[in-house]
Amino acid sequence: xxxxxDRTVAQIIEAxxxxxxxxxxxxATTPEIQRLAGVSRGGFYxxxxxxxxxxxxxxxxxHEYFRRVSEQAEAGPAPELWLQALVDISHHYTASILTxxxxxxxxxxxxxxxxxxxxxxxxxxxxxxxxxxxxARLADELQDYVQPAEAARTLVGCYSGVQLLALALAERxxxxxxxxxxxxxxxxxxxxxxxxxxxRLDSPDP
Numbered sequence: 001x002x003x004x005x006d007r008t009v010a011q012i013i014e015a016x017x018x019x020x021x022x023x024x025x026x027x028a029t030t031p032e033i034q035r036l037a038g039v040s041r042g043g044f045y046x047x048x049x050x051x052x053x054x055x056x057x058x059x060x061x062x063h064e065y066f067r068r069v070s071e072q073a074e075a076g077p078a079p080e081l082w083l084q085a086l087v088d089i090s091h092h093y094t095a096s097i098l099t100x101x102x103x104x105x106x107x108x109x110x111x112x113x114x115x116x117x118x119x120x121x122x123x124x125x126x127x128x129x130x131x132x133x134x135x136a137r138l139a140d141e142l143q144d145y146v147q148p149a150e151a152a153r154t155l156v157g158c159y160s161g162v163q164l165l166a167l168a169l170a171e172r173x174x175x176x177x178x179x180x181x182x183x184x185x186x187x188x189x190x191x192x193x194x195x196x197x198x199x200r201l202d203s204p205d206p
Contacts, residue, residue, distance in 0.1 A: 009047050011037045013061070016054050017102030025055060025114045055109060055116060062106035065093065066124035070131045082136035083191050084199055086129070087183055090159065091203040094175045097163075111164050125156050133190075141195045151190060158182050176203040 015037035019028045030051055034044045048054045069089055079085040097103050109116035126149075133148035142148075162178050165171075171178075183201040191199065 005047075008037075008039060008043065009057075012039060012044060012047060012054065013057050013102055016058055017100070017105040020055070020058060020105035021101050021108055024112055025051075025109055025116065026112075030054075052115065058102055058105050059109055059116060059121060061100075061102045062110075063124040065096070065103070066128035069128040070124075078135070078139070081141060081195060081198060082132055082139055083141050083187070083195060086132045086136070087187075087199060087201055088204055089128075089132070090179055090183070091176060091205070094179050094203070095205065098172060098175065107160075107163050108167065111160055111167075122156060122160075125159075126152050129155055141192060142190055143192060146190055155186065158186060179203075 012033065015033045016028065018036060019033050023032075028051065030044060031041075033054070034041060037044070048057070093103075097107060110121040111117070129152040130148050133142065133146070133151055136142050137146070137148055142151075159179070159182065162175070162182055166175055166178060180202045187199060187201060188196055
């Protein structure tokens, strides 16, 4: 019974991801989500009392992703270069966005005007990026003036802007290239010169 419940909840969240990614939170309707998920109105409301509760579940997938990133940064094992790990994380997340409609929907919830354009929506990525930068600072990879929390705000803002522009221009297929371009501009201000020369800023996957 629990397995069936979990499958139904997962179907609804996946359908919500597809609809929100396509139409935005305001444009997403519960009847369309129910239809795509293949559940009745009663079945939907048995698991989710409102569209807002469903939006919370979509955003929770993004938070879980970044929670794992934070835990790895705090617990190790340490990579050869923490800044390389940060670049790789950004490309891994980009690849996940391209294949996972729920993560794409979470991004759209965070960047579009509405109930989720709040500090809470950005808490998980800010915490994760700060944790990795703190580890990079302890490993002496950062320029002396770099403050991890401040730098994290700038990087998350830049990455969100890249996502927003890609959404507006319908150029998501170029996201990896755009993320690499972001790093080429930002990384010289973060990394010590001897560290920067060792970094690969493009996606690790061809």
